[in-house]
Amino acid sequence: MKTIAIIPAHNEEKRISKVIRKTKKYVKNVVVVDDGSKDQTVNCAEQENVVVLKHIINLGKGAALKTGCEYAVMNGFDHIVVLDSDGQHDPAEIPLFLDALKKTDVVFGSRSFNKNMPFVMRFGNWFIRQVNKQFFGVSIQDTQSGYRAFTSHAYKKMRWKSLNYSVESEMIANVGKKNLKYKEIKITTKYLDRYKGTTILDGIKIVLNMFWWKLSR
Amino acid sequence: MLISLQIIGMLFGLIMIYFTFLYFRRQEYDKRGFIIWFLIWIGFIIMAAFPQSVYGIMEALEIKRTVDFFVIGGFLVFSVIIFHLYVITKKNQKQVEKLVRKIALIKPEKKLISKKKN
Numbered sequence A: 001m002k003t004i005a006i007i008p009a010h011n012e013e014k015r016i017s018k019v020i021r022k023t024k025k026y027v028k029n030v031v032v033v034d035d036g037s038k039d040q041t042v043n044c045a046e047q048e049n050v051v052v053l054k055h056i057i058n059l060g061k062g063a064a065l066k067t068g069c070e071y072a073v074m075n076g077f078d079h080i081v082v083l084d085s086d087g088q089h090d091p092a093e094i095p096l097f098l099d100a101l102k103k104t105d106v107v108f109g110s111r112s113f114n115k116n117m118p119f120v121m122r123f124g125n126w127f128i129r130q131v132n133k134q135f136f137g138v139s140i141q142d143t144q145s146g147y148r149a150f151t152s153h154a155y156k157k158m159r160w161k162s163l164n165y166s167v168e169s170e171m172i173a174n175v176g177k178k179n180l181k182y183k184e185i186k187i188t189t190k191y192l193d194r195y196k197g198t199t200i201l202d203g204i205k206i207v208l209n210m211f212w213w214k215l216s217r
Numbered sequence B: 001m002l003i004s005l006q007i008i009g010m011l012f013g014l015i016m017i018y019f020t021f022l023y024f025r026r027q028e029y030d031k032r033g034f035i036i037w038f039l040i041w042i043g044f045i046i047m048a049a050f051p052q053s054v055y056g057i058m059e060a061l062e063i064k065r066t067v068d069f070f071v072i073g074g075f076l077v078f079s080v081i082i083f084h085l086y087v088i089t090k091k092n093q094k095q096v097e098k099l100v101r102k103i104a105l106i107k108p109e110k111k112l113i114s115k116k117k118n
Helices: A016-024 A041-047 A061-074 A091-101 A119-136 A152-158 A167-177 A200-215 B002-025 B031-049 B051-061 B066-117
Strands: A003-009 A029-035 A051-055 A079-082 A106-110 A148-151 A182-186
Touching (some): A016 A041, A016 A091, A029 A041, A061 A152, A061 B066, A106 A167, B051 B066
Parallel strands (some): A003 A029, A029 A051, A106 A182
Antiparallel strands (some): A079 A148
């Protein structure tokens, strides 16, 4: 089975090299999708001898992930692992995802909700979790974790339209709507940047989008 | 009161004609766009200067005050413009996304080919 790790990156020159090096220990094929970074992210990634796909302008995380997945499909990869470029996900857990992927279509990484996770994120996650359960019949603890793995076959079924942080929720919605098999595994997470990631406004947009995904096909 | 509103309306129309001309000279849009917007502002000035020109329409719509007519008319026009801009923005967003992805996916292939040649 051909496996590829996709790392969407935006202004991550300080951490991207380390993330790539760690990821390469577990997956031979690594693709970095630079989402219009203004710093040296592209140069740092290219020095690590991996494929770097460059968005000439910033489109958002969802778009960067989709570019990476399209590359994976175009090049005949069977399994896709996606993880963040800021070092909050531990690549050492990739084998756990690949192991779980043998029996299912999609594997969601789930962070533990302890005091390390900001309160707003904990509440947002809880709320979105309830809506997910009601609307799409998908019951997972962590709806916003970006550490996931899926088969190319599953990706083709759940291709998303979201350009931004709604992508994680749209993936879940599509998993429910397309009746894909899924599993959730525990992951360790470090919170390195408080100013990055999903904001309260993003959360509101995500919930509004969920209503739309429920109504649309 | 009405006269001061009329003056403000006419001045606004004249200022917008100036900007319409300015952006046309800067080639921000073509002659067709210029003519359409010029006619819209001329119409606006005429209606502000001679409110009686719209009395016929007001009677048909059973609107008593000229100000009400302009407020309702303005709201409808803005709604149409906002919808039109929304459609254009969404269309552009989709096209930009497609284009950016296409460029991102073409370049690594080219790199691989050039590496093989070397």
